[in-house]
Structure formats: structure tokens, C-alpha cells
Amino acid sequence: MKRISILGSTGSIGRSTLSVTETYPERFQIVALAAGKNLEAAFEQARRWRPRMLSIAAEADAEGLRTRLRQAGMNDIEVVYGAAGAVQVATHRDADFVVSAIVGVAGLEATFEAVKAGKTVGVANKECLVAAGELITAEARRQGKPLLPIDSEHNAVHQCLRGGRMEEVERIWLTASGGPFLNTPRSEFSSITVEQALNHPTWKMGKRITIDSATLMNKGFEVIEACRLFHIPPSKVEVLVHPGSTIHSMVEFVDGSILAQFSVTDMRLPILYALTYPERIPSDMRFPVGNLRHLDFCSPDMNKFPCLRLAYEAAEAGGAKTVALNAADEVAVAAFLEGSIGFDDIPKIIEGTVSATNAAKMESIAKVLEADATARRYAQEWVLGMARKTVRPRATSVV
Amino acid sequence: MKRISILGSTGSIGRSTLSVTETYPERFQIVALAAGKNLEAAFEQARRWRPRMLSIAAEADAEGLRTRLRQAGMNDIEVVYGAAGAVQVATHRDADFVVSAIVGVAGLEATFEAVKAGKTVGVANKECLVAAGELITAEARRQGKPLLPIDSEHNAVHQCLRGGRMEEVERIWLTASGGPFLNTPRSEFSSITVEQALNHPTWKMGKRITIDSATLMNKGFEVIEACRLFHIPPSKVEVLVHPGSTIHSMVEFVDGSILAQFSVTDMRLPILYALTYPERIPSDMRFPVGNLRHLDFCSPDMNKFPCLRLAYEAAEAGGAKTVALNAADEVAVAAFLEGSIGFDDIPKIIEGTVSATNAAKMESIAKVLEADATARRYAQEWVLGMARKTVRPRATSVV
Numbered sequence: 001m002k003r004i005s006i007l008g009s010t011g012s013i014g015r016s017t018l019s020v021t022e023t024y025p026e027r028f029q030i031v032a033l034a035a036g037k038n039l040e041a042a043f044e045q046a047r048r049w050r051p052r053m054l055s056i057a058a059e060a061d062a063e064g065l066r067t068r069l070r071q072a073g074m075n076d077i078e079v080v081y082g083a084a085g086a087v088q089v090a091t092h093r094d095a096d097f098v099v100s101a102i103v104g105v106a107g108l109e110a111t112f113e114a115v116k117a118g119k120t121v122g123v124a125n126k127e128c129l130v131a132a133g134e135l136i137t138a139e140a141r142r143q144g145k146p147l148l149p150i151d152s153e154h155n156a157v158h159q160c161l162r163g164g165r166m167e168e169v170e171r172i173w174l175t176a177s178g179g180p181f182l183n184t185p186r187s188e189f190s191s192i193t194v195e196q197a198l199n200h201p202t203w204k205m206g207k208r209i210t211i212d213s214a215t216l217m218n219k220g221f222e223v224i225e226a227c228r229l230f231h232i233p234p235s236k237v238e239v240l241v242h243p244g245s246t247i248h249s250m251v252e253f254v255d256g257s258i259l260a261q262f263s264v265t266d267m268r269l270p271i272l273y274a275l276t277y278p279e280r281i282p283s284d285m286r287f288p289v290g291n292l293r294h295l296d297f298c299s300p301d302m303n304k305f306p307c308l309r310l311a312y313e314a315a316e317a318g319g320a321k322t323v324a325l326n327a328a329d330e331v332a333v334a335a336f337l338e339g340s341i342g343f344d345d346i347p348k349i350i351e352g353t354v355s356a357t358n359a360a361k362m363e364s365i366a367k368v369l370e371a372d373a374t375a376r377r378y379a380q381e382w383v384l385g386m387a388r389k390t391v392r393p394r395a396t397s398v399v
Numbered sequence: 400m401k402r403i404s405i406l407g408s409t410g411s412i413g414r415s416t417l418s419v420t421e422t423y424p425e426r427f428q429i430v431a432l433a434a435g436k437n438l439e440a441a442f443e444q445a446r447r448w449r450p451r452m453l454s455i456a457a458e459a460d461a462e463g464l465r466t467r468l469r470q471a472g473m474n475d476i477e478v479v480y481g482a483a484g485a486v487q488v489a490t491h492r493d494a495d496f497v498v499s500a501i502v503g504v505a506g507l508e509a510t511f512e513a514v515k516a517g518k519t520v521g522v523a524n525k526e527c528l529v530a531a532g533e534l535i536t537a538e539a540r541r542q543g544k545p546l547l548p549i550d551s552e553h554n555a556v557h558q559c560l561r562g563g564r565m566e567e568v569e570r571i572w573l574t575a576s577g578g579p580f581l582n583t584p585r586s587e588f589s590s591i592t593v594e595q596a597l598n599h600p601t602w603k604m605g606k607r608i609t610i611d612s613a614t615l616m617n618k619g620f621e622v623i624e625a626c627r628l629f630h631i632p633p634s635k636v637e638v639l640v641h642p643g644s645t646i647h648s649m650v651e652f653v654d655g656s657i658l659a660q661f662s663v664t665d666m667r668l669p670i671l672y673a674l675t676y677p678e679r680i681p682s683d684m685r686f687p688v689g690n691l692r693h694l695d696f697c698s699p700d701m702n703k704f705p706c707l708r709l710a711y712e713a714a715e716a717g718g719a720k721t722v723a724l725n726a727a728d729e730v731a732v733a734a735f736l737e738g739s740i741g742f743d744d745i746p747k748i749i750e751g752t753v754s755a756t757n758a759a760k761m762e763s764i765a766k767v768l769e770a771d772a773t774a775r776r777y778a779q780e781w782v783l784g785m786a787r788k789t790v791r792p793r794a795t796s797v798v
Contacts, residue, residue, distance in 0.1 A: 159562050159656060159658060160562070160658065162561050162562045162563075163558050163559070163561045163562065163658075163660075164561075164679045165678075165679075168678070168679040170681075171688075173688055238688070238689065240688065240689065240691065247659075250688070252686075252688060253679050254679055254680065254681040254682070255668065255671055255672060255675070255679040255680060255681065255682045255684070256662050256663060256668050256682045256683075256684035256685055256686060257558060257660055257661075257662045257668065257672065257679070258660065258661050258662060258686055258688060259558060259559065259562075259658055259659070259660055260646075260658070260659045260660075260661070261562075261656055261657065261658055261659075262656075262657050262659070263655050263656045263657060264655060269654065269655055269656065272654055273654060273656065276654070279564075279567070280563045280564075280567040280652050280653055280654040280656070281653065281654060282569075282653040282654065283653070283654045283655050284655075285654070285655035286655055287651075287655060287657055289570075289572055289637070289639065289649065289651060289657060290637065290639065290698055292639065292696040293695065293696055293697065294693065294694070294695055294696070295693070295694040295695075295696075296692065296693055297691040297692055297693070298692065299689055
């Protein structure tokens, strides 16, 4: 029986995780849940999975939730809240496995504390590896516990890596759908609308990650994540555009053999893999291999998609540069979604913010959060400047 | 330092093995070689690799070879001959690893003795697994030593299987180029010429295996080999046509993940893998992953290629049936190459021979050789009957 805490239980990955655990009640038990602001969903999850602890985002909601649970006969569920509540969920003494799926930097502290507490952590939160990857992976190594990737690309890499040892890896090949603008001429990028950018060809995802897929920044983040997760330099991580997204990623070994992983595009599959690793257990998520007909590939165009180049540069520099990359991207994407800036302004804001940031080493989660806030302010200021059609803000060092 | 004996050193796999070992002189040492009838090649190999023992096929050639080696100052090379000589090479006390690459049933005894002597064996000889697979794999399990496949498909499967445990395997997918007649209508099969059949789209190989690729019998043999090597029933081995032969094979796991292996089409790669397993060492055999553009697949047509169906049936029955399948195929292919029978007569001879054979369990290599000889005589008789355009021979039990 694996005992699980979920950070971000009411989000997409959180709900998929609960769905997976529900399929195998003899294998998994839910110990603690950290939900967000959706009280109704949190209450329903508590009723259905009877965790020992339930955390919600706002202190103001905690007492009301406690009362409601008591009235429904669930006195035994401890209600906690906020960042400290998420840490309590992450470090719950009855949990063996923690799924880190809180979106954004809000998930950093709780994830880091889970790793420090010796839990096995399944990572779905991008910021854990992009912004705080050096810190968190170093701690996981110190604890001798695996960090198991829950996004499809790194999960695929993790599977392929079983075909050899890390020192036998020549290169990691991350596949990319290429997004909706793979074949759009660069000259049309300035007139791309929000609606066009939200139309992702293969995966249905949240808005930010969909825009990040359209700019290839999401693939750039994944390059950084791969570097951190697998302790490999950016020069050994390559991106191959594969519009069908059938093959999720590949590993090339020094002897010349390449292993590739594919499966249906269902997040429950990497979640199940992470939850059961090193075992595999039967699922109904069958890819119809016999119906496989065509797989297509092409090279990514870094000139058309400068975000990918920016990510490689930040990965190489490390430290606060990757923090700034993520923060600036979040600000720029939000501004694009609001209509304040154009699609091709996104990389400009990111590049400006990252180049104004020193590659300071991040020694604590607090430092990461500080660098994140500074970069956000800088990027925000730039967005305002752009929105007012004024000149770019003064380039001051942000860290 | 891995110390190697090669059975079939002057053949294609034997020469490739020597080429691989030559690239890594600090890792591999040649202990003993069993050559065929090519005395000149055997002498040259002795001079170049200085084995402790050299076996040749014919007794009549042994004394002359001894004299020549002595005159060239190589008194220290022990010359042996024939089946017993091959066994001496296979069981040489200084050898850790034996490459089994003698073509045909001639390689069976020596390979079996190598396994019995506790050597790690790299298997390139098809008959070892098709005709004597149950016997040889059972002995390898008893010895607790791996049998490492040296053909590209099973080598690929072996690599993919590292992604999980055998009981976690849902299915093995062997890819097939489809041969030169993938898109030829069945109605034209009777007029296929030898020249057309020898024109394989992707691999350059010997004549028999090229014809076996054109009939898909080679893939059928591989289905049987996979069953024997990986202890898996034929129902769990599938064939997927993949004309480019980029992906060498795949493994589908119970959780829904599929791992696929690809690489350049160079036999030195699976040889290197087998020689270094469980390690991987750097090679110059690089597949240009970044240039990957299209991979195409389709389902095999068992009606058009009845040899594949016959192989599945023989795999299911086991014992003497697979011996007969191989023997009858060798006879039928030789007859086709001589112009005695048509391309579409090949499966008829095989089907007739296999159905006239009882599925007797093969308890020894001697029994395998006996069943092989009986099936050959039966198939031969049928070929003569066909060549004379007479009726099919009487169906007598051949085992």
C-alpha cells in the first residue's frame, strides 16, 4: 500500500492522480490533500477520499470548511491552510509519496520540504525544476530518493534511461508538437491572436502552458527540467519537432542505440508510472500499436521560436537566470492573454528580463522566491512600457 | 577484458564481430575461432588475431593448415576440425563469451555445449532458437547465464525489455521491412523471379535470409526466436510492417507504455551491445536523430504471406514442428533459387512438411538433427515432385 499526499489536488494533475488511485484501491491510499481556492471541490474530495489532512489556500476559508466537515461527520479530517498547510501535507508522517502539482512558485516550498523529509516525490510542478531545480534535485540526491517526473516527456526519458546508465547517455531528445504555428511564417507572428495561440494541436491544457507550447517556451522549460532531473548539460539535450506527439521523448546512448517511448496522450499514464515505479501495473490505457501508420519529425527553428534559444541560454547559466526566465514568461503570457502585448513581444520581455538578471546561485527557496518576485516586477514594468508604447525600462540588475 | 570464441568466424557475423573487437583491443581478446571451408580466410584471421585455437570444417584441411601456421611461426595455435572442433572452440576454458554464428543446424551442437559449459552466448544462429530454442534456452536458464540476441530485432527487444520486468510485458512488436513484395499483388506472386526476390529494400544479407525476408518467413522465424528467447507465448508477439526498418522492434508494457529501439542498420551495433552487456560503450555508429523525418507502418498481410502464419502455428505447437519449419524452408528456398519451384511454392512445401511432422518434444540436439534430416528429405521429395509437376508425395509422419 502506497500512502500518498497530493499538493494541488483540485487541479488537473491532482484530479488525474485521484482518478488513478481510485482505480487501484488495494495499492494506494490518500493521506493528505492540499487544495487551492475551490472550496466545493476540496470538500467533495475530502468526502470521497477521506484524507487525514486537508489544506486549503486561504486562512479565511479554513474555519468554514472545518464546520462543514464536522457537520458531515468528518471530524477526523484535520484542516490546515496556506503555505504552512501545504508543507504539513507535503511532510505528513504517514505519506510515502508526494505528488507535487501546485501550479507556479507557490508549490516550491512544500515540494522542497517533502524532498527534505525523505518522501519520494512525483514532480508535475514545472517551477520545481525550472526555478528551483538545482536546489531540489541536490536535496533529493542527498536523501537518496528519486524525483519521478510526471510530465509526459520527462516520464518518457525516465523510462528510456532504464536501458542504460546515466554515464552511457549521449543525448536526450525531447519531442515537441511544434505548437499551432509550426508552419506559420515568422512575418505573421506579430498578428497572432489569443484565440489562435490557444488552439493547441494535440494536448488540451491550461492557458499558460498552451501559450508556452505555441512559443516553444514550454519545450525550453522542459530542456531545463531535463538538465536538472537527469544531471546532464544543456548541450546534451536536443529538441525534435514531432507534430503527432506520438513519441513522447527519446534517449540516445553512447553505443549508438536510441530508445523511444510512446503511449496514448493521457496524463494518467505518467502518473501511474511514477506512483508504481519501479513496478508497472496493468492499465486500460492502450495505444493501438497495430494501427500505427505515420510518424513525422522536423527540426525546431530557433529563429522563429526565440524562446527555445532563451531557455538553452538560461539553462547554461543556471541560478537566478532560470528563475527569471519562468517569472518573465508567466508575466508576458498573462499580458498576451489580456491583449496588452503581441505574440512576438513575449520573447522580448523574457530576453530583457533574463539578461538583466545575474546568474546568482539559488541557495534557498526564499532566494528563489525573491528572485522570482524581482523578475516579475521587472517584466511587469516592461509590459506596462510596451502597453503604453513607450521605450523599454532602464536595464537595472534585478538580483 | 572479455575473452571471446567465435563459431563461424569467416561468415558475415563472425567478421563483423572481429571488426568490433578490433576497435576495442583493451576490452576484448579473441581466444578461439571456428571457421568454415575458407582456408585462406581462416589463415588470415589466425595471423591477425592470434587465437589459441582454430577450428576448420574439414579434417582433410587440418594438417595443411597446421603446417602453414607452423611455417609462419604460429606453432602456438592449436588446429582442430569438424563438429568436434567447433565444440572445442565453443567450450574453450579461456573463453567467457561465445558468439554463435555458424549458419544452419551445423551450429547447434557447439552452441548447446557452450551454454552447457556456462559461457555467456551471443546468438546469431537462427536455428539455435527456431529449431533447438526450447532446449537451448532451458539450458541457459539452468546455467543462470544470459543468451544475448545478435540480430537487430531481438537485440532491440532485449534493450526495450530493460524498461520493465518480463511479467510486465503485454506484447512484443517485431518490425518487418515487408520485403520487396509488400505492394506486389498476390496474383503476381507465381511469376516472381529470383532476381526480384533477392532485391531486399533495406539490408544486404545472404541469399537465403533475403528470400526469407521476401516471403516474411524470416519474420516468422523471428516470432519463434522471440518466444524462445523471452519465454513468451506466440499470442504475445506481433509483427508490424515498417518499410524503412528504422525502428528495429518494440516492447509494449502492461501499463500502456511502449518502448522502441532504433539505430543505424549496422550489425556491429547489436554485436557490440551483446559483447558489452550490461554495459554500453561508445561507438561511432551514430544515427542522425535530428534528420529523422518520416516513419511509416502498416499491418502484415498473412494471406499474402502465408509463411508468417505457418511460423505462428509452428511456434504454438513447438518441438519438431519448428525444426521442420526451418528445414523445409531451407530446402524450398534453395529449390526456388535453383529455379526448380516458383516463389509461391515455397509456403506450400513448408506447410506440407510441417503438417506431416508431429510436434514431438526435442529432448536433445541429436533429436533435433534427426527431425531436421527427416523434414529435409520430406521437403526435398516434394520439391522433386513439384519440379516433375507430379502430385504431392504421400503424407507420412516424418518424426
